[in-house]
Amino acid sequence: MNPLEHLERRLGYSFNDQGLLTRALTHRSQGAKNYERLEFLGDALLGVVIAETLYKKFETANEGQLSRLRSSIVRKETLARVARALNLGEHLLLGPGELKSGGFNRDSILSDVLEAIIGGIYLEVGHDVAAARIADWFATELASLSLSQTQKDPKTRLQEYLQARALAPPEYKVINVEGKSHDQIFTVQCCGSELPPDLIGEGASRKIAEQNAATAALKILQLD
Amino acid sequence: MNPLEHLERRLGYSFNDQGLLTRALTHRSQGAKNYERLEFLGDALLGVVIAETLYKKFETANEGQLSRLRSSIVRKETLARVARALNLGEHLLLGPGELKSGGFNRDSILSDVLEAIIGGIYLEVGHDVAAARIADWFATELASLSLSQTQKDPKTRLQEYLQARALAPPEYKVINVEGKSHDQIFTVQCCGSELPPDLIGEGASRKIAEQNAATAALKILQLD
Numbered sequence: 001m002n003p004l005e006h007l008e009r010r011l012g013y014s015f016n017d018q019g020l021l022t023r024a025l026t027h028r029s030q031g032a033k034n035y036e037r038l039e040f041l042g043d044a045l046l047g048v049v050i051a052e053t054l055y056k057k058f059e060t061a062n063e064g065q066l067s068r069l070r071s072s073i074v075r076k077e078t079l080a081r082v083a084r085a086l087n088l089g090e091h092l093l094l095g096p097g098e099l100k101s102g103g104f105n106r107d108s109i110l111s112d113v114l115e116a117i118i119g120g121i122y123l124e125v126g127h128d129v130a131a132a133r134i135a136d137w138f139a140t141e142l143a144s145l146s147l148s149q150t151q152k153d154p155k156t157r158l159q160e161y162l163q164a165r166a167l168a169p170p171e172y173k174v175i176n177v178e179g180k181s182h183d184q185i186f187t188v189q190c191c192g193s194e195l196p197p198d199l200i201g202e203g204a205s206r207k208i209a210e211q212n213a214a215t216a217a218l219k220i221l222q223l224d
Numbered sequence: 225m226n227p228l229e230h231l232e233r234r235l236g237y238s239f240n241d242q243g244l245l246t247r248a249l250t251h252r253s254q255g256a257k258n259y260e261r262l263e264f265l266g267d268a269l270l271g272v273v274i275a276e277t278l279y280k281k282f283e284t285a286n287e288g289q290l291s292r293l294r295s296s297i298v299r300k301e302t303l304a305r306v307a308r309a310l311n312l313g314e315h316l317l318l319g320p321g322e323l324k325s326g327g328f329n330r331d332s333i334l335s336d337v338l339e340a341i342i343g344g345i346y347l348e349v350g351h352d353v354a355a356a357r358i359a360d361w362f363a364t365e366l367a368s369l370s371l372s373q374t375q376k377d378p379k380t381r382l383q384e385y386l387q388a389r390a391l392a393p394p395e396y397k398v399i400n401v402e403g404k405s406h407d408q409i410f411t412v413q414c415c416g417s418e419l420p421p422d423l424i425g426e427g428a429s430r431k432i433a434e435q436n437a438a439t440a441a442l443k444i445l446q447l448d
Contacts, residue, residue: 036287041279044272051268052346055261063260122276127351 007091013121013133020124022093024116027109029095035116042119046074049131050138058147065150072149073141079111082137088113154214158190161223167194170217172210175200188213196220231315237345237357244348246317248340251333253319259340266343270298273355274362282371289374296373297365303335306361312337378438382414385447391418394441396434399424412437420444 001009004021008014015021020038028034050073054066061069072078083089089104092113103109122130135142151157159169169192176187186206190199190213199220201212225233228245232238239245244262252258274297278290285293296302307313313328316337327333346354359366375381383393393416400411410430414423414437423444425436 037279037285037290040287040290041272041275044268044275048265048268048272048346051265055265055347061261063264066261066264122272123279 003091007087010086011117011133012136013129015120016124020120021117024120025088025091025113026093027095027098027103027113029098029103030093031095035113038116038119038123039112040119041122042115042117043074045122045127045130046115046118046134049127049134050074050142052131053135053142054145057142057145061147061150065147068150069145069147072145073138076107076111078141079114080107082141083110083114086114086137088117154211154218157223158214158217158221161218161221162192162194165194168192170195170214172213174206174209190214190217192217227315231311234310235341235357236360237353239344240348244344245341248344249312249315249337250317251319251322251327251337253322253327254317255319259337262340262343262347263336264343265346266339266341267298269346269351269354270339270342270358273351273358274298274366276355277359277366278369281366281369285371285374289371292374293369293371296369297362300331300335302365303338304331306365307334307338310338310361312341378435378442381447382438382441382445385442385445386416386418389418392416394419394438396437398430398433414438414441416441 004018005014008021023033024035024038026034028036047070050070051066054061054069058066058069088110092104092109094103094109098104098109118130118134121133152160162169171191173189173191174186175189176185178185178187185202185204186209188201188203188206188209190201190210191197195217199213199216201209201214201216203209203212228242229238232245247257248259248262250258252260271294274294275290278285278293282290282293312334316328316333318327318333322328322333342354342358345357376384379396386393395415397413397415398410399413400409402409402411408428410427410433412425412427412430412433414425414434415421419441423437423440425433425438425440427433427436
């Protein structure tokens with residue numbers, strides 16, 4: 001079995017046109033016949049396949065939540081993780097400069113090549129087969145998604161809740177700082193005219209302590 | 225024939241589930257069961273169908289050019305034009321506020337509804353039928369595309385050309401302004417050490433005159 005056959009076995013798809021697979025693996029540093037056009041196509045197909053999966057999986061999610069969930073899947077870091085699980089790095093065709101600087105393990109190149117391979121499959125056999133491959137490769141990533149991760153941060157949610165009721169935004173006051181300079185604990189109080197007085201958050205930075213104080217407020221308001 | 229049947233005839237597609245079409249036509253001002261989730265799906269499908277069409281039509285285009293061509297199709301104004309040609313405005317389901325403020329003719333709502341209908345067809349019968357409808361509805365817009373429109377503006381192209389040859393960027397000098405304050409003609413000269421001296425552009429603003437002077441330079445350099 002030649003190396004590309006090994007790759008195809010892992011992908012779960014054999015290209016009719018091996019030239020298409022080779023092109024999908026070729027970085028622009030290696031030549032003009034590179035993966036960039038295929039990547040354009042694959043990026044778009046991945047977008048709609050993930051959109052459909054999320055649409056069906058999260059029936060109560062609104063458009064903004066679906067959009068945030070999709071972003072968490074189609075971002076470079078997630079694609080590179082999937083590409084590494086498929087061992088794509090072993091098969092990249094890179095120019096000497098990229099080879100020397102470790103391009104075979106760079107997130108941006110790995111994610112581009114994954115998209116280019118998706119584009120190649122779509123071009124050869126259409127949407128349905130490509131969608132099935134995507135569902136297979138991204139199964140773990142998709143299974144780990146939950147609607148709760150689409151929520152905005154606690155301070156934003158608290159502010160929006162108060163705003164919607166025409167109440168003033170809360171104030172955050174640092175009421176205590178303990179410890180040495182690189183190991184401090186901040187204690188912050190979240191204050192508002194309609195809020196109880198004892199909403200406290202702690203954290204290693206003022207910012208974290210404020211978010212924790214806002215979380216305490218959301219709990220009291222039964223929004224968390 | 226009821227109004228929705230008229231619409232379906234224009235769309236070239238009859239929904240199995242009329243509720244899906246109704247939902248695709250319903251703005252959020254009219255209720256919680258609105259088009260927003262379908263729009264999320266349709267937007268993504270439109271993206272890949274246009275991507276594939278352009279990939280096949282423009283074999284020499286690079287990724288950046290394909291991306292710029294797609295943007296010119298999937299932008300709000302183009303989608304609204306297609307939506308108007310399909311008379312979508314007549315069938316929108318809007319809340320009282322949107323109705324009063326002319327929402328049935330607003331570009332953003334028309335383009336959203338077009339995407340939602342695409343999403344509904346994709347959901348009912350899949351990629352291929354939806355792609356065929358898109359090809360039909362967008363035929364005129366797609367036929368009018370040309371690779372030349374993907375070019376960057378003349379000043380940028382001139383600067384990049386000179387930069388690639390390690391030459392200094394050109395200078396643009398206003399050499400004449402004629403006419404009254406709201407009806408002026410600017411004349412600008414494009415100057416550079418490797419450029420001939422008589423590269424002149426005119427225009428109703430300094431900016432336009434500069435672009436025209438850069439165009440004159442590109443012509444002399446046989447880049448236009």
